[in-house]
């Protein structure tokens with residue numbers, strides 16, 4: 001091994017989210033990677049940092065009516081409707097029948113009441129196959145006229161506080177971009193005991209078929225993902241990073257190493273790759289190798305050295321909504 005090869009191998013890409021240790025700073029986004037089994041034949045499983053499983057609820061859900069996916073320029077609209085078999089079946093079958101893999105497994109919990117989040121988390125987190133929990137708080141609260149948990153800082157705080165008492169495993173709270181002040185929600189989640197924040201979930205969107213005059217999604221509205229939302233996501237990470245001390249898992253439209261680097265520089269400790277996996281399952285591996293090469297070329301030894309290092313100067317330091325145009 002030459003000197004430069006040795007240095008290359010020595011680049012440290014490992015990160016920690018709470019007590020969760022990842023060999024690589026790359027998670028596969030919830031709902032975009034199944035449990036990882038379908039992808040395992042096409043990738044090097046040892047190079048996948050972690051897989052966030054599809055969100056699970058207390059009771060089974062059939063999901064929304066079709067169509068559930070619409071391709072858009074540089075992105076995808078989805079309205080799956082949290083289809084899942086419910087926690088009982090999920091634990092007995094989906095989780096129990098999984099092949100052991102070298103990646104970390106993060107269970108994702110969704111719910112329609114504060115109690116449901118706590119109940120599902122308690123049951124899921126008790127399983128040894130689960131290394132950490134991600135809370136998908138982009139769900140409507142049936143007790144408050146369907147207001148989305150993630151859109152109300154206090155409601156987010158209530159969920160996180162209750163869930164926090166149910167597990168000592170790393171708790172990642174996934175924030176929604178569909179808010180006016182994402183930093184306020186982030187602060188509540190941190191105060192309530194979150195170990196890390198996932199930033200961001202999908203952006204609300206809609207598409208209409210001009211032939212039929214009908215919405216192109218069965219659910220009428222959906223969530224936009226993919227490169228179209230990347231600048232929104234990078235800004236959200238930047239704003240959240242300045243508001244909290246806990247680590248951030250940046251996500252939204254990451255397809256290349258350059259995309260990933262933007263998130264680290266904006267303040268993300270780790271990243272998550274979702275929609276890109278539908279295009280090419282080898283994208284996460286290429287990003288890992290690209291990160292290694294980027295750090296090595298700059299004589300840097302660890303990914304942590306670039307986190308939050310975007311040099312935004314005066315323009316970045318001010319809050320000036322509306323002045324950009």
Ligand SMILES: Cc1cc2nc3c(=O)[nH]c(=O)nc-3n(C[C@H](O)[C@H](O)[C@H](O)COP(=O)(O)O)c2cc1C
Nearest residue numbers: 029030031055078136201225226252253273274275
């Ligand atoms: C088809 C699809 C299903 C998704 N399902 C979930 C889900 O069950 N729970 C969740 O928290 N996020 C879900 N997401 C959001 C992704 O995990 C991710 O946060 C978002 O798509 C932004 O990242 P991306 O642009 O890399 O996909 C889903 C996204 C897509 C495209």
